Amino acid sequence: MSTQIPKQTEESTETDAETEPASKGDERRAEKRRRAAERREQRQEEEAEKAAADESTVELKVFRYDPQVEGKQEPRFDTFHVPFTKGMTVLDALMYARDTYDSSLTFRHSCRQAVCGSDAMFVNGGQKLACKTQISDLQQPVRVEPLPHAEVTKDLVVDMEHFYDQMEAVEPYFQTNEYPDGELEEQRQDRENREKIKMSTRCIWCGACMSSCNIAAGDNEYLGPAAINKAYRFAMDEREGEEMKQKRLEIIEQEHGVWRCQTQFSCTEVCPKDIPLTEHIQELKREAVKNNLKFW
Amino acid sequence: MSQSYNRGLIEDFGRWREFEAGMWAWIFHKFTGWVLIGYLFTHIAVLSTGIPAAGAGEAAIAAGNDVYTQTIVSLEGLLLVRLLEVGLLAVAVFHMLNGTRLLLTDLGVGLDAQDKSFYASLILTGAITVASVPTFIAGAF
Numbered sequence: 001m002s003t004q005i006p007k008q009t010e011e012s013t014e015t016d017a018e019t020e021p022a023s024k025g026d027e028r029r030a031e032k033r034r035r036a037a038e039r040r041e042q043r044q045e046e047e048a049e050k051a052a053a054d055e056s057t058v059e060l061k062v063f064r065y066d067p068q069v070e071g072k073q074e075p076r077f078d079t080f081h082v083p084f085t086k087g088m089t090v091l092d093a094l095m096y097a098r099d100t101y102d103s104s105l106t107f108r109h110s111c112r113q114a115v116c117g118s119d120a121m122f123v124n125g126g127q128k129l130a131c132k133t134q135i136s137d138l139q140q141p142v143r144v145e146p147l148p149h150a151e152v153t154k155d156l157v158v159d160m161e162h163f164y165d166q167m168e169a170v171e172p173y174f175q176t177n178e179y180p181d182g183e184l185e186e187q188r189q190d191r192e193n194r195e196k197i198k199m200s201t202r203c204i205w206c207g208a209c210m211s212s213c214n215i216a217a218g219d220n221e222y223l224g225p226a227a228i229n230k231a232y233r234f235a236m237d238e239r240e241g242e243e244m245k246q247k248r249l250e251i252i253e254q255e256h257g258v259w260r261c262q263t264q265f266s267c268t269e270v271c272p273k274d275i276p277l278t279e280h281i282q283e284l285k286r287e288a289v290k291n292n293l294k295f296w
Numbered sequence: 297m298s299q300s301y302n303r304g305l306i307e308d309f310g311r312w313r314e315f316e317a318g319m320w321a322w323i324f325h326k327f328t329g330w331v332l333i334g335y336l337f338t339h340i341a342v343l344s345t346g347i348p349a350a351g352a353g354e355a356a357i358a359a360g361n362d363v364y365t366q367t368i369v370s371l372e373g374l375l376l377v378r379l380l381e382v383g384l385l386a387v388a389v390f391h392m393l394n395g396t397r398l399l400l401t402d403l404g405v406g407l408d409a410q411d412k413s414f415y416a417s418l419i420l421t422g423a424i425t426v427a428s429v430p431t432f433i434a435g436a437f
Contacts, residue, residue, distance in 0.1 A: 125314035148311070214322075263401050265318025265410055278318075279407045286404065 047100050051081035058082045058093055059141035062105065066154050075152075077143075078102070084135065090123055090144060091130035094156075107156035114272060117204030120211070121156055122147055127208035129272035147211040163207045166224050170231040170251055178241035193238045200233040200280055202273040209267035209277055221256040225267035225277040228258055232280040235287070246291075253288035261285070317411035321394055328391040335384055342367060382432050386425040393417035 051057050060080040066072035080097040082088075091109055098105040108118040112131045119130040122145040124138055135142065150158035180187060209225040210216050216224045223231070234240060235248040252258050258281055267277040315323075349357070349364035356362045360369075371377050397413045400406055406413060 122311075125311045214319075262322060263318065263398060263410075264322045265316065269316045269318065276407065278401075278410075279404065282402060282404050282407070285402065 044101050048081065051083055056084045058084050058088070058135050060093055060097060061141045061143045062094070062097065062156070063143075063145040063152075064105075064155055065152055066104075066106075068154075078105075079141070088135045089131050090121070090128070090133045090135060090138070090142065091119055093135055093142070094130065094144065106154045115204060117206035120147055120206035120208040120272070121145065122211070127212045127270040129206060129208065132272050147207060149211050149213075149217040150207070158207075160207055162220070163205075163210050163224070163226070166210070166222075166227040167205060167230060169223060170227045170234075170248075172227075172230040172234070174234065174237070174240065176240045176244055178239075178243075187239045189237070189239050193236070197233050197236050199275050200229050200236070202275055203229055203233075204273060206272060208270045208272060212266040212270045214264060214266070215260050215262055219256060219260055222260040223257055225261075225281065228252065228261070228281050228284060229275055229277050232284055235284065249284075249288055249291050252284050253291070258284045258288060317414045321397070321410075321414040321417075324390060325394050325398070328387045328394075331384075331387045332391060335387075342371070378432050382425060382429060385428050385432070386421055389424050390417060390421040393420055 058081070060082055061077045062080060063075065064072065064078050065075040080093075080101055082093045082096045082100075085092075089112075091112060094105070094107055095109070098107075107121070107130075109131065110116040110118045114129055114132040117129070120127060121130045122128075122143075123130065123133055124143050127147060130144070144156065146152045146156045146158045150160070150163075153159050176187070179185075203226055205226065207226065209229075213222075213225055216222045231248055231252050235245055235252065240248075261278070261281045263278055263282070265278050268275075268279070271277055345367045346364045349362035352362040357365070360366075394414070394417050397410070397417055400413070401410060
């Protein structure tokens with residue numbers, strides 16, 4: 001069951017209460033809080049017992065680690081038994097575990113529909129978007145760990161700063177110095193060009209690809225699949241114009257740009273939005289070669 | 297601030313059970329590449345016995361008493377060397393076939409079928425290796 005250490009927090013609230021001038025109201029409130037905590041604990045235990053005995057439950061093994069609390073600094077796995085409901089995702093199960101058993105279980109999530117890209121996790125040995133992964137598709141017990149090749153901040157939360165730095169390094173925004181003639185004219189994109197970049201626009205910055213890539217793990221300067229895909233999205237956008245494309249290719253073809261890719265296809269396999277990342281990286285490699293080799 | 301925690305094997309090959317075709321192809325390609333480089337040195341070592349052998353005189357070469365011929369004959373007499381040769385063929389064939397697959401990948405051909413082409417190169421390697429066994433092992437026992 002959960003490896004919470006409630007004793008320590010209880011003691012600290014008690015000492016807090018002692019140092020303050022103990023008025024009757026304070027005492028009563030402290031007493032009330034203590035009883036509420038007891039009730040909560042009792043309820044959590046009851047729920048856990050009930051769930052463990054029940055047959056239609058999911059067994060979750062969740063990675064736990066908290067560097068700031070003594071006694072939790074040693075990483076470990078907590079087991080939660082979550083009642084299965086039809087259509088339950090890994091995120092649903094985690095939220096149930098957090099709300100019912102252990103409120104200190106920490107993970108990122110927001111939209112719950114594979115749009116925000118907050119909840120990429122390592123589920124049963126693969127980088128998955130927790131809100132898009134059905135429990136019924138997984139083997140039990142379901143092992144949930146934070147993304148590999150990233151620093152763990154707490155439980156399932158990893159430090160994404162490096163990933164965001166790489167994304168920003170490719171200037172992931174539309175830039176152009178070619179404007180249409182009329183002042184009120186729109187910058188139009190033809191249908192074929194839109195089709196070409198369609199898949200690359202789907203990136204939700206979840207970081208699953210970066211985590212799956214062995215090259216990115218060994219080379220911190222490598223832009224990584226997501227950033228290169230972002231670069232592809234703008235380099236292939238015809239509205240940006242020739243001059244901008246040259247500038248983009250300069251970023252793409254640096255030593256730690258596209259050339260680090262060794263076509264493992266790991267990123268393509270794990271991408272929750274099915275972006276053909278390797279295909280895009282390979283196409284940019286060819287673009288870079290074409291850009292530098294001219295025989296005429 | 298957050299402290300980092302090294303999760304050990306999970307950071308690299310602890311998740312090998314979940315590796316997909318492309319990842320296995322990458323690992324095998326690296327491995328066979330290094331084996332071939334290692335073989336290159338032993339290959340040069342054996343061939344370089346031809347230099348002293350060339351000075352041994354025509355009679356010795358004709359009779360097969362020179363260093364080069366003797367080295368080859370004694371090596372081929374060892375069962376271990378015969379077995380290693382079968383392994384070397386397997387390694388070289390896989391490296392060639394997967395290299396072709398990677399070339400096609402670089403040209404943007406058949407990226408959707410990359411896993412199938414990996415399996416195909418594995419099967420072909422196996423078939424060629426098995427077919428070569430009689431040739432390599434003949435007379436070793």
